[in-house]
Amino acid sequence: MADDTIRGLSRRQLVAGGGVALAAGAGALLAARGLSFQLPPNIGSLTGLAEGLTHAGSRLFLTHKTLVPEYPVSAITKVDNWKNDAPADPELIRHIGSKFRDWRLPVDGVLKPATLSLAELAQLPRKTQIIARHCINGYSSISPYTGVPLRDLLALVGLGPNIRYIGFESWYDNGWDSIDLFDAFHPQTILAYDEFPGTPVSWTRGMPLRLTMPLHYGYKWIKGIKRIVALENLDTFGDGTGFGSSYASKGRTWSAAGA
């Protein structure tokens, strides 16, 4: 049909050619960025494919220079009232009582494994930021967090050449989660011990340490961090299912950049 062709190309050829050109362009752009990012671990499933598309698509627009807006104090929203389960672990209750003063954070899987107290973390480079946190349920809060940029902590302990992920274990529900190096080295990804300087992160907000993940939904802002481990892959991390996140069993996605 004459209507179906434009300059001798059939409609099907045009659509297929356009798709290939688009994919090649996106791939070239991602490669040119040279930033280390990983596709979500469950990329093999149908919805995992959509998650991967959103996740990889987001990386087309992001570098370590693309920052989320930082707000003035007047923009801070009401306190979060997302209820955490009351702590039951006696060790945890003791630590909360003493504001984790005699507790140390193990950092493993790195070139120079270390255990750091909160006081030692406070000696490292410090950043206070008032940024928005968007919940997957739809609300947004704006709150202050103070801590050490994760990239500075990782530079201190050193990463081997095969490291691809940073894993976190949490006091909250004994959960675990992991992020790729792109997120780990984003300048607004900080390991927060204070809200405003001098005010420790509350139990509601994620005592003793909370990660701020400016590019992801709030559930990826890992709370109550009790151990950090650098990982080459996610195969044996957490429950060993390879999904890299205890949220995966609750129907959420490893990448919270889209879902």
Next chain:
Amino acid sequence: MQAVEPEAPPQEAIYRHGRAVRVTHWLNAFFIFALIFTGFGITQLHAPLYLGDAGQDWGAGIEEINGAARDPYPSILHVPQVPWVDLREKLPAMADFLGTAEVYVRNPTRVRDHIFFAWLFLFNGLVYLAAGLASGRFRTLLRPSRRDLSWRKFARDFWDHVRLRFHKGGEARSYNLIQKYTYLTIIFVVLPLQLLTGFGLLPWMDAGMPWFKDVFGGRQTMRTIHFACSLVVAAFILVHLAMVVLSGFRNNIRSMITGWYRLPR
């Protein structure tokens, strides 16, 4: 034994919908249904709507925690919530089903599914737009002709449409003016706005394109617009379905399956 009927004069038929339009139409119907279903589920996770960048209306409970501090981002509206508890009490026979339904509808996983179907909706829509441009469908079927551009013609078509007097014969070759304006608005204004405001809600967009949310007046304003668009789309679908039934159900359905539309006599 079949009675011999006098042969009816052949009814003129036109090839109205090309194959690409038919396929993308039915796919679109499914994707939009899925988007509305999952989108409704998402509104049930957090009902308040806001203007500006943020918003966290927890109702009266927050006052106990926080005192009566002034909230810089008050909610402007609440999406109605399904009264699951009341329903279960009133319909004890369906309590199990309602419990399962609530877990399914009010579930953060619906966000993932919503974005999944949004991707499919986007790709399908691009194919439709490409086919519509290549085949001249937009030009011949949707664009108002020059003589359409008069208030008298608009008023006449409007009243005809309201009184359910549909065009016949040669006049029915093209859509009537009300159809044209409605389809053009949905295809080129409402659905793109819905897609853009949804795209802007991806959490990394604050960093990727910080100006994007400001174009719409802030992230939560964008969320509110996204919800408002879904109401417009839902209203369109209701009227669209009613018109499909009222203006010749079999002919309309046949034309969207085979492409051939019989001009009403």
